[in-house]
Amino acid sequence: MRKLIAGLVMGTALATMPLAAQAETPKNVLVMANAIDDMITLDPAGMFEFSALEYEGNTYDRLITFDNDDVSKISGQAAESWDISEDGKTFTFHIRKGIKFASGNDLTAEDAAFSLQRVILIDGSPAFILGQFGLTPENVKEKIRVIDDYTFSMEVDQPYAPSFVLYCLTAGVGAVVDKKVVLENEVNGDLGAEWMKTNYAGSGPFKLNKWTPGETLSLTANEDYWDGAPAMKRVIIRNVKEAASQQLLLEKGDIDIARNLEADQIAAISGNDDLKVMPKGKGALWYLGLSQKNEYLSNPKVREALKYLVDYKGISETIMAGRAQTHQAFLPEGFLGAYNENPYSLDIEKAKALLAEAGLADGFSVTMDTRNTTAVMAMAQSIQATWSQAGINLEIIPGDNKQTLTKYRARQHDIYIGRWGPDYQDPHTNASTFAWNPDNSDDASAKPLAWRNSWNPGSMTEETDAAILERDNAKREAMYIELQKKVLADGPFVIMFQETEIASMRGNVNNFVLGPSFDTNYYRFVTKD
Structure with a gap:
């Protein structure tokens, strides 16, 4: 058993084994491959990243x-x-x-x-x-x-x-x-913040065993969990960013679940009777954030032109096949007040006309910070190609998620291509980040996406505040629809897609839960045949 567990965390070494030597994970251990390079801290008071919050939810x-x-x-x-x-x-x-x-x-x-x-x-x-x-x-x-x-x-x-x-x-x-x-590990009045970055003080169905940033996260079962101990006694999550590597590990039995397979890999495994896929519509949105500190992007005509320079249909049907649907408003389907009209489509000539009205008929140059994963890079390259047809020279700057997020949160980008997930299931969660910014100064205390993109939404801030005090759901719904229309027309966001997450897994894995949010994916119910 010790040798087998060691093999599970050796990365690509197992990928060189012949198929006849197919590995098999232990019956009571769940092994996943996932892109978890966005994890910065394990402290619930500080975490704000997809992978970290999924960890916290478990x-x-x-x-x-x-x-x-x-x-x-x-x-x-x-x-x-x-x-x-x-x-x-x-x-x-x-x-x-x-x-x-x-x-x-x-x-x-x-x-x-x-x-x-x-x-x-x-x-x-x-x-x-x-x-x-x-x-x-x-x-x-x-x-x-x-x-x-x-x-x-x-x-x-x-x-x-x-x-x-x-x-x-x-x-x-x-x-x-x-x-x-927590207070036993407090240093200089920090409320245990430094210790909690890499340690654990919870009561959930799993507890932290070890986190090696950029490599693995391992959990052990809480046998005394008040709502029932998990069947899996250990969970190992390997940071494998390449979809092709995840596919190979899944096919060989080295992992139980692959979390980031792309369209090509999902198609490739569809005929394999030993594997299965599970889709789940999520609230996450893929979007471009356009910094209003950039002299070109601060022009309303340019922002409008860029919304006509994305091949929404092509990206959703090829690069994101099965894993996203076109959605251009800031509230995902399923939320109170979601606006499901999509007014923009790829229209090169219309975009050119708008750029000419902006005095930029010859285009301009701009950069885009992009997470260095297969799907995101492919989306960025598609956008780069269509923008070039309107004379816009887009330079793609790849980096891991921690690098790109840090730069974005410091308002040091031109364009950021990102994925935004609601923090909770009330419509205010997205309204307060896409349409609300009470202080646009660099040292503001509140830093929503509008702030990150240096955008002052004007009266929309007050309208967003009013919506959370409205107890009549019909009136509240109408307020959010109006806010979405305004952001669609004038905001510094090119909202493109709503995510469908697909977990690909071995046929003997049961009861893995994909929830509606990025932090409601649960391991505690998993069993293996």
């Missing part, structure tokens, strides 16, 4: 969760139930008894309150999710208060639509950390 209990098949059904996880005051501003949570952290400590209201306070006090990338309720480092300990061992309250600054508040607590910031363990 290793921490959050206060609130929802039904993966019907996201309108909100339920408790660490919080068994809750009450809302008559004025709509105080939420009182009742913590489920009997939950234990990996340390053996009981999970109590003290831990839950501390976890939320800690998000605000550390003020990392995801802090804005709670900060939008008027919580600040100065008032958070007053607004989030422990009532008794299993009860705490959170006071918000306005009577928001209740589902908005609750959905925010289903996000990564709703994860409950072990206060005692």
